[in-house]
Amino acid sequence: AQSVTQLGSHVSVSEGALVLLRCNYSSSVPPYLFWYVQYPNQGLQLLLKYTSAATLVKGINGFEAEFKKSETSFHLTKPSAHMSDAAEYFCAVSLGSNYKLTFGKGTLLTVNP
Amino acid sequence: DTGVSQDPRHKITKRGQNVTFRCDPISEHNRLYWYRQTLGQGPEFLTYFQNEAQLEKSRLLSDRFSAERPKGSFSTLEIQRTEQGDSAMYLCASSPPWIQYNEQFFGPGTRLTVL
Numbered sequence: 642a643q644s645v646t647q648l649g650s651h652v653s654v655s656e657g658a659l660v661l662l663r664c665n666y667s668s669s670v671p672p673y674l675f676w677y678v679q680y681p682n683q684g685l686q687l688l689l690k691y692t693s694a695a696t697l698v699k700g701i702n703g704f705e706a707e708f709k710k711s712e713t714s715f716h717l718t719k720p721s722a723h724m725s726d727a728a729e730y731f732c733a734v735s736l737g738s739n740y741k742l743t744f745g746k747g748t749l750l751t752v753n754p
Numbered sequence: 755d756t757g758v759s760q761d762p763r764h765k766i767t768k769r770g771q772n773v774t775f776r777c778d779p780i781s782e783h784n785r786l787y788w789y790r791q792t793l794g795q796g797p798e799f800l801t802y803f804q805n806e807a808q809l810e811k812s813r814l815l816s817d818r819f820s821a822e823r824p825k826g827s828f829s830t831l832e833i834q835r836t837e838q839g840d841s842a843m844y845l846c847a848s849s850p851p852w853i854q855y856n857e858q859f860f861g862p863g864t865r866l867t868v869l
Contacts, residue, residue, distance in 0.1 A: 650794075673855040684758070684845055684860035685797070692855040731796050735856040741787065741810070742847075742858060744796030 643668045643734045647745035655753050660704075660719040662748045664732030667713065674715045675733040675742065676706055685731065691715060702726070727752045756780070758861035760846050766867045767836055774832045775864045779848030786829050787858060788821055790814065791843040803829060836868045 648663040666672060673692055677685040689700025696708045706717045715732060729749050733742040759778045767773050779786050784805050789797035800819070802810045805826035815821075818837075823829040833840055843865050847858035 645796075675857070677860075682863075682865070684862045685847075686860070687857060690855065690857055733796075737856065740856055741799035741802060741812075742789075742797075742856070743799070746794070747796050 643672065643736055643743045645732050645734050645743055645745035647730075647732050647748050649748055650746065651749045651751070653751045653753060654722045656724055657721050660717070660722045660726065660750065662717040662730050662732075662750065664706075664715045664717065664745060665713050666715060666732070666734045668734055668736060670736055673735040673737075674706075674708060675735070676700065676704070676715075676717050677731045677733060677744075679729045679731065679747075681728075688717070688730075722750075722752045724752050724754065726750060758846055758848055758859055760844075760861040760864050762864060763862060764865050764867075766869065768869050769838060770835055772832065772834045773836055773866065774830055775844055775846075775866075777829045777831070777846030777848075777861060779828070779846070780850070780859055783848035783850045783859070784826065785849045785851070786823055787847040787849075788829070788831055789845040789847065791845055791863070792841075797845055800831075833866075836866075838868045841866055841868045 644667045646665045676688040689698045691708045699705045729747045731747045732745045761776045786803040788800040791797040803823040818834045821831045843863045845863045846861045849858045
C-alpha cells in the first residue's frame, strides 16, 4: 500500500522568500515520487520526479526536492518565490511502471507582494 | 506534439442524466488513466488501461461508471444516472511504454456539475 501526506493545506509566503512545501510518503517498496502543480481550472503539470537516481532532484521553474529515505520525505523547495508560483501543489507516489499515482491532498501556495 | 485533450471541458447536467466524457491521449502513449478530483482534494485513481485492456478499476468506480478504450486510442468515461456526489473534475492522463517510472501527462480535465 502507498500513501502521501502533505503537511499544511495552505502556505503563504512573500515574494522573494523561500518556498517549502512538505510531503511525507508511505510505501512498502522503493517508490517513485512526483510533484505536480495545478493552476485554477487546469490539469496537472509535472514539476519534478524522483526515480531512484540522484536524491536531490531539480525541476522546472527553479523548484527542487530532496528524497530522504530515513525521513520518508520528499519536500519541495524554491529559494525565491515569484507571484507566478501561486497555485496548488500535489505530491504523488507510484510503486511501479504500470501503477496508479496516489496523490496527497494538495497544498495551496499563495505569494504576497 | 499535442498534449492530452479532453472533451468537453465543462458539463452541467441534471441528476439522473447520463454523461460521457472523452479523452485523447498523446500519440504513442499506450497507457491511459482516469482520475477524479473533488474540491479541496488531490486526484483519486479511477481506472487504468494498457492499450485496449482495462487492467485495474478502483472501488470508487461504482457500477454506474463505465470506461472504454476501443482500439487502444481514445477513451470514454460514462456515468449513468448521475448523482450530485458525482460533481467533480475528471482528469485523464497518459504515459508512454518507454518510461519505467510511470510519469503521467495530464489533460486539462472535464468539470462536471450535477444539479
